[in-house]
Amino acid sequence: MSTVFRPASVEDLPALLALEVQCFTTDRLTRRRFQWMINRAHGRLLVAEHDGQLLGYALVLFHRGTSLARLYSIAIATDARGTGLGKQLLQRIEACALEHDCAYLRLEVRTDNPAAIALYEGNGYRRFALVHDYYEDHADALRLEKRILQHRDSRSIKVPYYRQTTDFTCGPACLLMAMGALHPERLLERREELQIWREATTVFMTSGHGGCSPQGLALAAWRRGFQVSLQLSMAGPLFLDGVRDMHKKDVMRLVHEEFTAQLGETDVETLIAAPLDLPAMLDAGGQPLVLISSYRLTRSKSPHWVMVTDCDADFVYLHDPDVDHSQHRQPMDCQHVPVSHGEFEKMCRFGRGKLRAAVTLFSRNA
Structure with a gap:
């Protein structure tokens, strides 16, 4: 036998x-x-x-x-x-x-x-x-x-990996990775992770601490000396659908209005309803942070930031700052994760309004 x-x-x-x-x-x-x-x-x-x-x-x-x-x-x-x-x-x-x-x-x-x-x-x-x-x-x-299926040579820019240290700092963790890719000598530290969250948070979210808005992250990156492009499918305010309390909604609107006013005093490029051309951004030396719905990764319906590290004809490659131990994952399982273009298109639309958002950093010396 x-x-x-x-x-x-x-x-x-x-x-x-x-x-x-x-x-x-x-x-x-x-x-x-x-x-x-x-x-x-x-x-x-x-x-x-x-x-x-x-x-x-x-x-x-x-x-x-x-x-x-x-x-x-x-x-x-x-x-x-x-x-x-x-x-x-x-x-x-x-x-x-x-x-x-x-x-x-x-x-x-x-x-x-x-x-x-x-x-x-x-x-x-x-x-x-x-x-x-x-x-x-x-x-x-x-x-x-x-x-198992064969990917072009890796990009010349290497994106370091940083694991978020709280449930609500995926955006700051991604921003640290983007800044580290453009300035390899830069330290990726928890102190700055939390400081970025304080600068960029929406204050409230669907539950627990508020996450970071695209506008808040764009401002945080600009303040640290980077050239920034902000792409949105809608102007905002964002994430209100998941909040029932009217007081919280009012606070989030005020935060959004202040972020928008501050952005108006910067040279951050803000594009509304523009297509997200990842290959062009990457080829230009950009480091894109993209907002996704975590539902397709963890089955939880919450906004989540990931770092795009590469893109080829078959896949978009991501650093996911959230290490899910319940799935027996290690930090290495969350690095350069290949996602098909079709799956990525579904993933990067959040909520009933199908919000799409990306914050792309460039070096001002580029």
Whole structure:
């Protein structure tokens, strides 16, 4: 009987846990995490079975709303090593990712695991990052990537990644990334993240602390010496649909009016209802922050800022400052995330009014 590859079920839990003990000394998946991966995860846990014996598994997670997949874990029983089973599992996981419209598969591997590194690199994966102190025992990890679908050379401008430190500072986090891309010597610090939020916040939002408006972010960037282009599908005031309290709405209107008045005293280029031409902006050296609806990423209907790092014929690439641990994501899963143009068009329209907004920074020395 040949090896059978199939989705895992809860009946496989004892064998999966035994395989974890056999294959790993640290960073083992627990019963609870295996149950979550089988029943709830946006991903696929594939097992290899021969004569009723579990020989290995591979677990891939999909990044909702994007074209990115992550090989979370792969394990091969001792008796099955050297038989080509690892390569077979990898190929089936790649096929599974393609079925879910993923273009990239990423993974981490210990730097002291030459056999696994050889497996991945022999199957077309390339190294793109070294992560220090990644595993529980403080071992380093190599970050590898393979384009399953093939992307032009990377832009000459490298966009640093900054993770937002609060639930409401996605805009300031993106602004820090844009400024860091244009001025690489600039430090990305939490103190400035919070200061930008104080300058740019709408004060109120659908719930909790207010986020940052396009006008507020544009002003914050201009004050820091950058040339700024502000693109909006409507003049505003913005985000009022999600606020019921009339007092809060009045405050948001006043904040918007003050931002608009201050913008009138700057050389910020404000374009209403103009198309968002990302390739032209990027080619001109611009660093665009784009407002999206987080619904297509996290199923929560709230405005969210992301940083566009690149764009090609197939995808728009994003730095998402929000690291969602509930989806077992790491900061690296939120960098240069590929999103198809069709999905991005749906993503960057917020609310009933289909608001579109972008703040693009340019260096004044350009």
